[in-house]
Amino acid sequence: HFLLQPHLDPTGRITQVSAAYESPYGRIRSEWTLDGGGAALLYDVQVPANSEATLxxxxxxxxxxxxARTPLAGVDGVRFLGHAEGVASYRLPSGSYHLTSRLR
Structure with missing residues (x-):
């Protein structure tokens, strides 16, 4: 189990980040880009087999x-944990995800 928690640059100068880590279970990948003048966050993540992540x-x-067009909480195996202070939390099973988060 691991935590995925991207932090956006409050100055707005950093608009894209990409990182990967070779875990004992396989590659963990996290990549985000701000889109639409900061109105949306495009987030690609990979959770390796036999793992889960808190997002x-x-x-x-x-x-x-x-x-895609489906609310993340409606994706098979994904569990919505809550929303507070501008952050949505989920439990993700293994797999690859291409997410869009509306920021305002």
Whole structure:
């Protein structure tokens, strides 16, 4: 189990980050880009097999995070943990995710 919690640059100068780590279970990948003048966060993540992650993602509301056109909480195996102080939290099973989070 691991935590994914991207932090956005409050100055707005950093608009893209990419990182990967070779864990004992496989590659963990986290990559985000600000889009639309900071209105949305595009977030790609890979959770290796036999693993799960807690995702804490900046989001305007509980339903602002989507995988394709589906609310993330509606994706098989994903569990919504809550939304507080502009952050939506989820438990993610292994897999690759291409997420969009509306920030405002």
């Amino acid at each position: 804490r993602l900046p989001a305007a509301s509980a339903d602002a995070v989507r995988e």
